[in-house]
Amino acid sequence: MTVEILTGEYRPWILPEGFDIVELDLGCGKGGFLLSLAEKFPDRLVIGADVMLGRLRKVARKVTRRGLTNVRLLRVNAWEFVAHNLADNAIDRIHILCPDPWPKARHRSKRLVTSEFVGRTTGKLKKNGVLHLSTDHGEYLQFMNAAISPLSCLRADASTISDIAMIKTDFEADFEKAGCTVSHLAYRAARRL
Ligand SMILES: C[S@@+](CC[C@H](N)C(=O)[O-])C[C@H]1O[C@@H](n2cnc3c(N)ncnc32)[C@H](O)[C@@H]1O
Numbered sequence: 001m002t003v004e005i006l007t008g009e010y011r012p013w014i015l016p017e018g019f020d021i022v023e024l025d026l027g028c029g030k031g032g033f034l035l036s037l038a039e040k041f042p043d044r045l046v047i048g049a050d051v052m053l054g055r056l057r058k059v060a061r062k063v064t065r066r067g068l069t070n071v072r073l074l075r076v077n078a079w080e081f082v083a084h085n086l087a088d089n090a091i092d093r094i095h096i097l098c099p100d101p102w103p104k105a106r107h108r109s110k111r112l113v114t115s116e117f118v119g120r121t122t123g124k125l126k127k128n129g130v131l132h133l134s135t136d137h138g139e140y141l142q143f144m145n146a147a148i149s150p151l152s153c154l155r156a157d158a159s160t161i162s163d164i165a166m167i168k169t170d171f172e173a174d175f176e177k178a179g180c181t182v183s184h185l186a187y188r189a190a191r192r193l
Contacts, residue, residue, distance in 0.1 A: 006080075010084045020043070022047065023044055028048035040167070047072050090124055094125060098172060098175070113140075118131070134172065141183050160187075
């Protein structure tokens with residue numbers, strides 16, 4: 001399979017047809033989570049998106065080896081992807097798992113999970129769609145909560161990720177081996193923006 005390059009492409013990305021349910025792993029990294037998701041739900045489209053092309057190419061080889069036909073891999077910059085490429089009302093569940101925490105104060109503006117980004121991303125969810133976040137970083141967890149709490153379009157609902165509680169991302173598995181706890185946040189889109 002090939003990785004589709006969307007960086008620098010300011011045009012709508014056409015969602016593949018034939019899938020009723022669409023999951024997006026934004027910042028998919030080495031792809032362990034999306035591969036398990038695609039195997040668990042062969043009737044769903046699973047989109048893996050990341051800015052690092054080398055990582056995506058390795059994921060593509062794993063997709064081919066496992067014979068998965070329900071995966072698409074996109075090289076994106078998450079902000080551009082949400083602003084320009086991804087249609088509104090398109091995705092059932094968006095996962096942003098263990099995003100880079102940018103712990104230094106001078107780097108905080110690089111964090112993905114801000115009120116503006118989450119607000120825009122929520123607009124990409126179908127009605128009753130789900131936003132799933134995680135982090136091992138306590139201060140980023142507070143930052144995420146503070147970013148999301150003003151957004152009346154999202155309602156916390158942990159039951160929306162109970163079906164995938166056993167699926168770990170590569171980072172989560174590494175953090176847990178090192179004795180760190182990874183916290184998960186899950187929300188249902190209460191209404192469209
Ligand atoms: C800390 S890793 C987590 C990877 C994976 N979700 C996991 O938990 O194993 C963060 C990932 O987000 C990607 N990333 C960071 N900023 C991004 C951006 N602006 N757009 C797309 N991907 C981004 C990185 O390339 C990296 O693969």
